[in-house]
Amino acid sequence: MIKDQFLLDPAITYLNFGSFGACPKIVFDAYQKFQLELERQPVQFMMHTGMKYLNDAQGALAAYIGCDANDVVMVMNPSYAINTIAKALPLNKGDEILTTNLEYGAMDRTWRYYCEKAGAKYVAQQITFPIQSKEQFLNDFWDGCTAQTKVVFISHITSATGLILPIEEICREARRRGLLTIIDGAHVPGQLPLDVAALDADVYVGACHKWMMGPKGASFLFVKREQQHWVDPLLISWGFQSEAPSESTFIDYHQTAGTRDFSSFLAVPFCIEFMKKNNWELVRSHCQKKTIEWANRFKVEFGFQSIAPITDSFIGQMYSMPIKLENPDLLKAILYDQYQIEVPVFKNQKDVFIRFSYQAFNTDEDMQYLFDTLKSLKSKGIFEIGG
Ligand SMILES: Cc1ncc(COP(=O)(O)O)c(C=O)c1O
Structure with a gap:
């Protein structure tokens, strides 16, 4: 069983x-083994072995979600990832972010907070229920787009209503209209096949602690290479002006976040393995x-x-x-x-x-x-x- x-x-x-x-x-065991290894030799783990494991975990995750390992960083949760993006996004007075009335409440609050600060508008487009078809959904959604719309923020799978939304079509149309796409895919990895590169969203956020079955505190933030320059880290640490820079400034900036237990990130390859085996x-x-x-x-x-x-x-x-x-x-x-x-x-x-x-x-x-x-x-x- x-x-x-x-x-x-x-x-x-x-x-x-x-x-x-x-x-x-089996995943939880792996997670606890990493925690034990950390406590047996904190310095070795934090400075060397843990970093190597992290690099491996990042590679495995990138392969699983279909992107380059230098474009995805592991973070604590989707809230952290969306906060990173919302805080860094250069918003001007009058700009609009187009979204739906079906988004996760904490994400709505994050956007409203940063929009208020910038004098921008968070436009939660009302979707007519019952949804009859993808076309009707898309019409309802794009009806909210104006000349001031700069960004689309939308869930790939919604929270309270549990619906898969037509994200491929939305990303395609947003590109045609020159809008930045930020996708909240908290429920997607492990529940739907995911190919981040093919989707071609500018930003994609996913949880590894939901349908991928990872320990709590494992998630990711993907940012397309050409958008990485404006994405400041939420927390500035050793990765800024790094003394040992890697080939990716994005990874350097976002991956170092002070002393923390990142064992949940390291368990992610075990989730992928568990899914493969089963x-x-x-x-x-x-x-x-x-x-x-x-x-x-x-x-x-x-x-x-x-x-x-x-x-x-x-x-x-x-x-x-x-x-x-x-x-x-x-x-x-x-x-x-x-x-x-x-x-x-x-x-x-x-x-x-x-x-x-x-x-x-x-x-x-x-x-x-x-x-x-x-x-x-x-x-x-x-x-x-x-x-
Ligand atoms: C659609 C959606 N986005 C974001 C989140 C936030 O996830 P977390 O609380 O792990 O940051 C959730 C949580 O359930 C969610 O359902």
Whole structure:
């Protein structure tokens, strides 16, 4: 059983892989071994061996996401990466950043903070639900583009709504319009095939601690070579005016960040190896099929309007069902405390969603249990159907 290869509590029906991933034992072991090695000889590790491992990890990650190792730097999390970009981006008064109303709240806040400082505008374009097609999405999105738009910021897979967005088309059109593209791919590596170079976004941010199953605190920031010159590091350290410069100023600037435990970065090659060994292409596509199958079953039973077509263009390993209730936290607490089901109940603007994730270790029994539980809670009037 693949679930035995994870550290997850077997008492919990775990249907929220999307929030924080979960580590296979073999990856967590590797992570802890690096931490032990660090503590056995901190100086050797920090100055020499750890640096070599980091270089190797960066190479493995670059090969996995399809870019040159000198264009990607490992960072703590997507928040760190987006903060780096938002702080460094040269914004003028009146400039606009075009985004959607489906972005992750912390990223919205980051952009609003820096836009306010610069007198720029963060334009969260309203996407009409239910989304009928890619074309409709793209029309809604580009309707928000004006002569002041300088940048596109958008999720590749959204958080609360769990939707795959047509990022290839957006990057292509943004290039045609001369706009900078910044893609929040927190949920993508490990859930969708990713070829950063082919996508040709200017900036691509991904988490290794979600669907790649790395330990918490492993993520990446990719910046296209010709854009690297304006990307100041969030933290200035030895990499600036480096006494031993590498061939990439981008790596020098962003990789040195004072004393820290970077063992989570070093575990990333073990995640890649774990996926390879377990035929993750097949696993992932099975999980996507199951997500789609169960999304349809929920839709038939509960009679909601799906927020997007239930197809592999929009749905990966997460599906969000629209519901109506006053207090999302209450339903979340009932599901966890009374039924031991870990599944998030999210608010996105005025809409509320239950989002299930389907990962390798999930089964039809897990889904049936969620299905029966929700059916019973709905019949008791705990929530109504939305959409
Ligand atoms: C779409 C999206 N972007 C960014 C983030 C931020 O990730 P982190 O909290 O690891 O920085 C998340 C977290 O769930 C997310 O879903």
